[in-house]
Amino acid sequence: MTVRATDRAATVRTMRRPRIKPEHRAYRTVDGNVRIGSVVHGIGAEVLDPDGWVWTLVEAMDGTRGPDDVVAEVTRRHPGLALADEDVTGAMDDLIRAGYVEDAGAPPPAELTAREQERYGRGMTLMRWMDLRPRASSWEPQLLLRRARVLLVGVGGTGGAAARDLVASGVGHLHCVEPDVVELSNLNRQTLFGESDLGRPKLDAALAALRALNADTTLTGERREVRGPGDLEDLLTAAKPRHPDGAPYDLLLLAADRPPEIRRWANRVCLATGTPWAEAGYRGPLVSVGMFAPGRGACWQCLRDAEAERRDLRLAPGQDEDVASPRMPWNPVNAVTAGLSGSLLAHAALTLLCGIPPVEPGCRFGLNLMVPGDPVLQRSERRDDCPACGTRPAVTTPDGEAR
Numbered sequence: 505m506t507v508r509a510t511d512r513a514a515t516v517r518t519m520r521r522p523r524i525k526p527e528h529r530a531y532r533t534v535d536g537n538v539r540i541g542s543v544v545h546g547i548g549a550e551v552l553d554p555d556g557w558v559w560t561l562v563e564a565m566d567g568t569r570g571p572d573d574v575v576a577e578v579t580r581r582h583p584g585l586a587l588a589d590e591d592v593t594g595a596m597d598d599l600i601r602a603g604y605v606e607d608a609g610a611p612p613p614a615e616l617t618a619r620e621q622e623r624y625g626r627g628m629t630l631m632r633w634m635d636l637r638p639r640a641s642s643w644e645p646q647l648l649l650r651r652a653r654v655l656l657v658g659v660g661g662t663g664g665a666a667a668r669d670l671v672a673s674g675v676g677h678l679h680c681v682e683p684d685v686v687e688l689s690n691l692n693r694q695t696l697f698g699e700s701d702l703g704r705p706k707l708d709a710a711l712a713a714l715r716a717l718n719a720d721t722t723l724t725g726e727r728r729e730v731r732g733p734g735d736l737e738d739l740l741t742a743a744k745p746r747h748p749d750g751a752p753y754d755l756l757l758l759a760a761d762r763p764p765e766i767r768r769w770a771n772r773v774c775l776a777t778g779t780p781w782a783e784a785g786y787r788g789p790l791v792s793v794g795m796f797a798p799g800r801g802a803c804w805q806c807l808r809d810a811e812a813e814r815r816d817l818r819l820a821p822g823q824d825e826d827v828a829s830p831r832m833p834w835n836p837v838n839a840v841t842a843g844l845s846g847s848l849l850a851h852a853a854l855t856l857l858c859g860i861p862p863v864e865p866g867c868r869f870g871l872n873l874m875v876p877g878d879p880v881l882q883r884s885e886r887r888d889d890c891p892a893c894g895t896r897p898a899v900t901t902p903d904g905e906a907r
């Protein structure tokens with residue numbers, strides 16, 4: 505895409521005092537090139553700089569000058585190059601569009617108190633590091649999180665850890681749904697609960713623990729079991745308490761695995777209501793999270809069908825894939841696998857709510873604890889023949905269930 509010089513200048517002038525983000529600090533390689541954005545794969549880049557003025561540019565973008573003064577500083581220090589102002593402005597614009605620059609002159613948003621800025625300051629700098637989108641303020645993602653309304657179904661091992669991470673991070677409103685009571689066998693992994701909570705509804709114990717963690721978050725909940733897609737639809741569309749602007753939840757997080765069809769139901773209801781959602785869990789040492797947004801890439805069913813084809817489990821026609829990794833009546837899990845699963849779910853929520861990191865939904869990723877360095881990653885295109893989101897008519901079984 506060609507960007508006009510006037511547009512480039514306009515982008516640059518939105519910044520009062522452009523500064524290379526501290527986390528993206530540039531350095532010069534032995535070849536004289538400029539490496540910027542840190543050495544983290546997915547963030548950093550290398551810029552050729554045969555004449556040395558790009559290095560001067562990144563040095564000048566230290567948050568002490570306005571854009572015009574940055575251009576003047578670069579041209580002043582390289583008089584022999586006959587640099588045009590447009591060249592320098594264009595390079596500055598490239599750096600801004602790549603996400604390496606923040607506006608040191610942008611005041612913190614008035615909506616965030618000094619106490620909140622202190623509380624969430626470290627998280628803001630991590631978001632700033634992982635963010636590759638130009639923003640008016642580096643606090644913008646924190647505001648998005650504070651305005652967010654999230655529905656969490658299941659507050660056990662995965663859901664409890666996800667709730668803990670989101671509430672600590674400053675999510676605005678979390679509504680928790682959970683029917684069970686705390687049992688002794690839960691305590692090896694459900695770390696929101698203690699021995700004094702045995703026999704108590706998990707919902708009450710979780711809300712008490714989360715309120716103690718962060719009074720900034722609006723915490724609500726209901727003791728309820730999801731028995732069908734209608735229950736999920738009811739939960740999603742009847743936001744309680746209803747937000748002043750009348751909008752339902754921004755996001756569904758599914759951390760329940762009963763009944764077994766619950767993910768299929770969530771997929772269907774989220775497609776129908778246009779709700780982004782994520783689900784996480786573990787199967788033995790495999791821990792993963794899937795994140796989905798209607799209209800953006802594969803849905804849960806697309807991904808599941810594509811993965812079944814890819815894995816080629818050598819199943820006979822009609823044989824259910826669960827025979828290859830059976831579900832056990834007990835739940836092999838500890839605080840590590842449940843905690844990782846919940847943290848991945850919270851991470852997916854931040855991605856869907858704030859766009860950080862800029863990972864497109866319609867994928868599943870995670871860890872295989874048996875083989876460090878062997879990441880779990882699934883991504884597929886949206887499938888035309890998908891029975892949930894596809895455009896071709898679905899094949900229907902005699903009992904009316906779409907397949």
Ligand SMILES: [Zn+2]
Nearest residue numbers: 803806890893
């Ligand atoms: Zn689909």
